[in-house]
Amino acid sequence: DIQMTQSPSTLSASVGDRVTITCRASQGISNYLAWFQQKPGKAPKSLIYAASILHGGVPSNFSGSGSATDFTLTISSLQPEDFATYYCQQYYRYPFTFGPGTTVDIK
């Protein structure tokens, strides 16, 4: 199975900060990488697919980049509603796998 890791596991930030989360795959996955946001008690929300394409309705302060094994999710200016846990997912090879998550909390 392809293992996904994320760093950091927790990130403390302030409104307006630029935030970067890293996701790494144990083997090359081309650009078959997605990002999700989850708030406590809620279902996940899809943010990005194909490493860098935003789903409809996702604010433009979110962006994704990377290919092969190394990927990043960037929030250019953190908003109050962005405090949440973020997961990456590879869908290059079965079984599809998620990273362990990165929690962005208030500094």
Next chain:
Amino acid sequence: EVQLVESGGLVVQPGGSLRLSCAASGFTFDDYTMHWVRQVPGKGLEWISLISWDGASTNYGDSVRGRFTISRDNTKHSLFLQMNGLRSDDTAFYYCAKGHYSHSGTFDSWGQGTLVAVSS
């Protein structure tokens, strides 16, 4: 608007069976791959299974293969997950998710989830 509504979550004894359902609306159901994803409360996400638009192709995660069966009824716009041989580590929220049209291995919409608790 896409809506996915899961149902069927219950408390069930180890070794028991359960069938989850997901009612879909707001999109052409039989055009899309569908998935099940689960989450142990307080933990991360785990992909469980997918089924192709026509039901001809399915795949499963290692932890559920041979015990769980995914199916769909396109005439009723419904997705199902038959869960047999349930174990305590199957306790989780189960989410139904709609596959993206061109990147069908990932999801663009999620249901609200249904809780399955396996306990004696």
